[in-house]
Amino acid sequence: MFNDVFLKACRKEAVPYTPVWFMRQAGRYQAEYRAIRERYSFFEISHHPELCAQVTRLPVEKLGVDAAILFADIMTPLKARGIEVEIVEGVGPVLNQPIRSGADFAQWKQLDPARDLPFVLDTVELLHQQLNVPLIGFAGAPFTLASYLIEGGPSKNYHKTKAFMYTHPEDWAALMDDLADMTLNYLQAQIRAGAQAVQIFDSWVGALGEKDYQIYIAPTMAKIFTELKKTGAVSLYFAAGAGHLLNEWNKLPVDVLSIDWRTSADDLDRLQISKAIQGNLDPSLLLAPLPILKERAKTLLDQLSNRPGYIFNLGHGVFPEVSEENLRELTKFVHHYPKV
Template identity: 60%
Template sequence: MSGKAWNDNFLRATKGEAVDHVPVWYMRQAGRSQPEYRKLKEKYSLFEITKQPELCAYVTKLPVDQYNNDAAILYKDIMTPLQPIGVQVEIKSGVGPVINNPIKNKADVERLGEIDPENDVSYVLDTIKILREQLTVPLISFAGAPFTLASYMIEGGPSKNYYRTKAWMHKHPETWQLLMDKLKDMTVRYVKAQIKAGAQAIQIFDSWVGALNKEQYRRFVKPVMMEICSEIKKEHVPLIIFGVGASHLLTEWNDLPVDVIGLDWRTTIAEAREMGIEKALQGNLDPSILLAPWEVIEEQVKSILDAGRKRNGYIFNLGHGVFPEVQPETLKRLTQFVHDYTKNA
């Protein structure tokens, strides 16, 4: 580990403790807009980078070094654990994850295998161990939630409406439950292995669960999420949940044994608190604002920070991930502004 002092503001914020300043990290901060990363992507695919622990650690640490962020998030994809259980997935540029053997029937679900993290994704665990030696900020790792993973597996790739997935839940509820159980077991094993390797916080991305209404969520998704979160919480690391367009599910998430709820830009921090959300909050600048003039960014960020720091338990982030057009200098300036504006928050 370098000679820099250990910065635990992020971990303190997840527990609702006092912090020196509001901690900052950005979803998809590793890669995307960084020129060093783009150079690597000319030679390697995402999966090829993740399977080289030293290189993956470099990509993960790069934004921490460049922006002075308060946490690192492991560079990988939510699809990573699907390959070992028999899902033929590739990341296509400009498209996203594409599944070459989408689920069509119960037999397809029954064929799914079990993950052995120490053998199947040892490169992920090795990267975590390297980063724990190098970082002076906490390392966040993550997993996709069963609904979001299942949506790719059933649709065959990204979807705008998730019709197939939602129809499948209602037409084949027993097979859906079988799929949820298999993905639950995979997720718990995968996450626990990452924690054992040294991950200090976990974020569960249920990116597309906002496609469901409350009744659908309670019936088809919430029970398995309760099981997953309960198992992970036994490991005593902070647990964050995040999804896009899921404002109507915030009170459902509030029931889960998670420490932090991530907000997208559609719901303000004040609105979340008015809904009765008492857990720590994370968010939630609209990423598109990062392309606006600095004066606009600063005005928006001040408003978010003023609301967030009214009580302990707040982490600044975007309402979704960094996209390629964002200038690294903007993220560096933003991090510094948050630190300065909230010093001794």
């Protein structure tokens, strides 16, 4: 029996209960994952399809969530193109040679997923056979990837990225085109291999104001989502702290907008957001006592669960200190909470 409740919600179809999955639902909070990480690095896991498939399946098997998300990193396609990037524990992606001009990326090789990332596609094909819930493929959005490439790693303010965008508009446009083509190519390959949905993580685009988003980002995202629409897979778009961009997002040909806890149901109504919505519990609540966690989940469900196309999720990802039992209990609570 295939559970397609998540896909139905993405398409704003009627569902018997509110579907739920959690961003970063595979990770260090799981004992099984920690045991695997003692033997393999993050990137080594993704290079072994059977192991990667196991890590991807774990949350479905242990938590009972309604979708699996491919275990990978947004830097995976960049590494496959020969760009030197490390994932530093507790820091994130770090690059030793940040971009300073168009010449720094003009000679990058183009991504051929079948040639450069066969292990990713093999993992997707395996999971397509093994899962009884939809598989979500994913990629990083051009702005978020560019921010790492220009800053050299995570940033608090993205000054260098914005300065590059303002100062070198032609180089910026070329970089957006390059990363858009790569992202689209990568996601289309995942869909052909069996992913029924794809999520684009634009984690840091909330650092931009609405006008800058309109000028520098929206055309790129419209191009990506327009092409993805032709595949038949559902598409989701996520960023943190980006509630001020919802009007722009609502114009995009994307199926689901994934919001964080800073955006309220009142905001969605006020802005007349018509898309399906995913979110938006504050992940910190996963450390709260279970009664408080359930009470806050109830409030969220009361506000959003009767909206056509609602998917329960976090406003950002699960972190290592979270209890697996709390996630399991939260999943059960959402599944059994009555839809009026």
